Amino acid sequence: MPSKEYYRKLKKEAHDLYVREGMTCKEISTRINVSERSVSSWINENDALWKKERQASVISSQKQGDNLKQIINILADQKLELLRMIDEAIAEGDSDKVLELRKQAATLDNSVAQWGNQLKEVDKKNRITLAIYIDVMSRIFDAMKVYNADLYFKTLDFQENHLYEAAKMLG
Structure with missing residues (x-):
C-alpha cells in the first residue's frame, strides 16, 4: 500500500498541474493515475483554495506583462511589414501609397508607445520590494x-x- 508521503506528492503534483498548467480534473486524473473524484475533492477542499490560486495565477502580474509583451511583439512585426511595404512603394514611385503607409506606421508607433507605457506601469505597480x-x-x-x-x-x-x-x- 502506498505511503502517506506518496499521496502527498501526488496531491502536490495535481495542485501544480491544476494551478500552474491549467489542466482539467480529467486531464490530471489521467496524467497522475488518480480518480477524477479524488482530484475534484482536492480542488474543492479548503474553500476551493486551488481555484482561487488558479484564478490569481491567471491574472498575475507576470502574465499581464507577458500578454503586453506579446501585443508589442505583434505590433512590431506589423511595423516591419509596413516598412517593407514602404520600401516597395518608394521603389515603384507611388508617393500616395508611401504617404498612406507612413501614416499607418505612425499610428502603429503611437500604439506601441502606449502599450509600452502600460507595460511599465504594470511592472512598477506589481514589483515586490x-x-x-x-x-x-x-x-x-x-x-x-x-x-x-x-x-x-x-x-x-x-x-x-x-x-x-x-x-x-x-x-
Missing part, C-alpha cells in the same frame, strides 16, 4: 524553525544564499 520579500521569507523561515528545527538549521546556507540572490535581483 526587497523589504517585503525579506519580510515574507523571514516569516517562512521562522515558521520552518518552529515546525522542524533540524530542517531549519540544515537550510541556513540555502537561506543566506537565497536572500543574497533576491537582494541582487530586487536591489
